Amino acid sequence: MGRIALLSLSDVMGEKALNTVLSMARLQEYVGNFPPNNFEDRFSFDELGRLLQALEQMYGVRSGRGLARKAGRASFRLGVRDFGPVLGLADMAFRVLPMGMRVRVGLEVLAETFNKFTDHAVRVEEDDLHFRWIVDHCGMCWGRRSEMPCCHLSVGILEEGLYWVSGGRTFYVEEVSCVAAGDPACIILTGKQPLE
Numbered sequence: 001m002g003r004i005a006l007l008s009l010s011d012v013m014g015e016k017a018l019n020t021v022l023s024m025a026r027l028q029e030y031v032g033n034f035p036p037n038n039f040e041d042r043f044s045f046d047e048l049g050r051l052l053q054a055l056e057q058m059y060g061v062r063s064g065r066g067l068a069r070k071a072g073r074a075s076f077r078l079g080v081r082d083f084g085p086v087l088g089l090a091d092m093a094f095r096v097l098p099m100g101m102r103v104r105v106g107l108e109v110l111a112e113t114f115n116k117f118t119d120h121a122v123r124v125e126e127d128d129l130h131f132r133w134i135v136d137h138c139g140m141c142w143g144r145r146s147e148m149p150c151c152h153l154s155v156g157i158l159e160e161g162l163y164w165v166s167g168g169r170t171f172y173v174e175e176v177s178c179v180a181a182g183d184p185a186c187i188i189l190t191g192k193q194p195l196e
Contacts, residue, residue, distance in 0.1 A: 110158075
């Protein structure tokens, strides 16, 4: 997963800019040397938090968070390529489900993937209008302090995931609670119905 995040950031901002951000985050060991493409736990929450903090320091809060969101979208696309066959989201049985069911199942499978392959602790809850992506142990904001939610890499992953499972529809996605802002958990709301 750390490799996917670094590849995505490289795609979004370019290798040279990523190398600068890695140096700012005191992560020079990853310049030109991303973690291997395996399931070893080599990229820590501390490193991810420092990387995303350095992104905001280099580009400013607004632009840094926009880049993190774009990288999240790219991370989902790369993750589907690497994890797709394992997840079963491309199976015919999944594709013929009604869209609302695909969205629910897609979010649950994504949460299970985070729980299995990272140290994140994710669960999905819902009410009449929204799904709540709840992260009790979040690497996106690990070790950070912020006045507002800052897990924009996760927001981008969910935006692209919903786009993918719905066949190209756009959904409301917003982080409303964040550990970095002093909240007990990171919570991202997603709409149950597409915006268009």
